[in-house]
Amino acid sequence: MNKSALLSILVVLVLVGVGVIADAQPPGKLSRIGILFIGGRDQPNLESFKQGLRDLGYTEGKILSSNTAR
Numbered sequence: 001m002n003k004s005a006l007l008s009i010l011v012v013l014v015l016v017g018v019g020v021i022a023d024a025q026p027p028g029k030l031s032r033i034g035i036l037f038i039g040g041r042d043q044p045n046l047e048s049f050k051q052g053l054r055d056l057g058y059t060e061g062k063i064l065s066s067n068t069a070r
Contacts, residue, residue: 033058 033053037043050060 035046035049037046053060
């Protein structure tokens, strides 16, 4: 096998490897929502806030990609 054939095979293997790595990335940006408040978890508007997020398709503890949210 000559040097150019070996080099061509090596380049193809590298490109296939890069394609596999790039395909393994998550599609799109993940959304994260955090709440910062003073006091305990018994805030008067916290449940209304959570219900509003559920109405938009967000579920507590579930990862939702931004392309499926509003």
